[in-house]
Amino acid sequence: DAKTTQPPSMDCAEGRAANLPCNHSTISGNEYVYWYRQIHSQGPQYIIHGLKNNETNEMASLIITEDRKSSTLILPHATLRDTAVYYCIVRGYSNTGKLIFGQGTTLQVKP
Amino acid sequence: GAVVSQHPSWVICKSGTSVKIECRSLDFQATTMFWYRQFPKQSLMLMATSNEGSKATYEQGVEKDKFLINHASLTLSTLTVTSAHPEDSSFYICSVPYSRGYEQYFGPGTRLTVT
Numbered sequence: 155d156a157k158t159t160q161p162p163s164m165d166c167a168e169g170r171a172a173n174l175p176c177n178h179s180t181i182s183g184n185e186y187v188y189w190y191r192q193i194h195s196q197g198p199q200y201i202i203h204g205l206k207n208n209e210t211n212e213m214a215s216l217i218i219t220e221d222r223k224s225s226t227l228i229l230p231h232a233t234l235r236d237t238a239v240y241y242c243i244v245r246g247y248s249n250t251g252k253l254i255f256g257q258g259t260t261l262q263v264k265p
Numbered sequence: 266g267a268v269v270s271q272h273p274s275w276v277i278c279k280s281g282t283s284v285k286i287e288c289r290s291l292d293f294q295a296t297t298m299f300w301y302r303q304f305p306k307q308s309l310m311l312m313a314t315s316n317e318g319s320k321a322t323y324e325q326g327v328e329k330d331k332f333l334i335n336h337a338s339l340t341l342s343t344l345t346v347t348s349a350h351p352e353d354s355s356f357y358i359c360s361v362p363y364s365r366g367y368e369q370y371f372g373p374g375t376r377l378t379v380t
Contacts, residue, residue: 195374196373197371253360255308
């Protein structure tokens with residue numbers, strides 16, 4: 155599975171959009187981009203995933219560049235409860251489904 | 266509501282004893298479950314894949330004789346930390362793949378402290 159690079163930390167003002175970048179320059183054609191988050195002392199929570207098209211759900215939007223080498227997770231109106239560690243994971247569907255977590259980005263939403 | 270539960274949510278045990286952690290899939294059957302370990306201020310580390318009806322698959326560097334995994338049914342996997350030592354103190358989390366593996370639901374985690 156391709157390796158990802160994320161900034162270690164980011165701040166965002168409450169009510170503003172939070173844009174979390176992820177680089178995955180070695181991604182291959184059949185690998186998906188997944189985003190999970192982990193609020194302190196809880197299990198991770200699935201947010202969204204995509205292959206090459208932009209995706210949106212009730213939690214967030216995922217923007218994948220045309221060359222698929224990077225992506226951005228967008229939380230449109232961040233709240234204090236969105237403070238968490240956000241993990242970008244690239245995984246092919248051909249494997250067993252296991253996720254390999256990197257260090258993620260700690261997002262601090264401030265009032 | 267919760268899709269995956271873990272029991273206990275926290276446990277304190279003495280060095281040398283064994284501890285069993287349960288992971289239950291509440292809403293659907295799971296032939297595969299995953300076990301992770303997380304030390305303070307670190308990321309999750311995959312320990313093993315629990316397979317219903319067959320032996321667990323362990324990641325490199327994880328001692329299979331120390332971390333016993335039993336996939337007892339399609340809704341239950343257990344992780345037993347045998348002869349626990351203080352360095353085994355950690356946050357243990359299980360996950361269950363869903364939607365043909367596209368998503369995973371994680372349990373709330375079990376905090377193990379070995380004294």
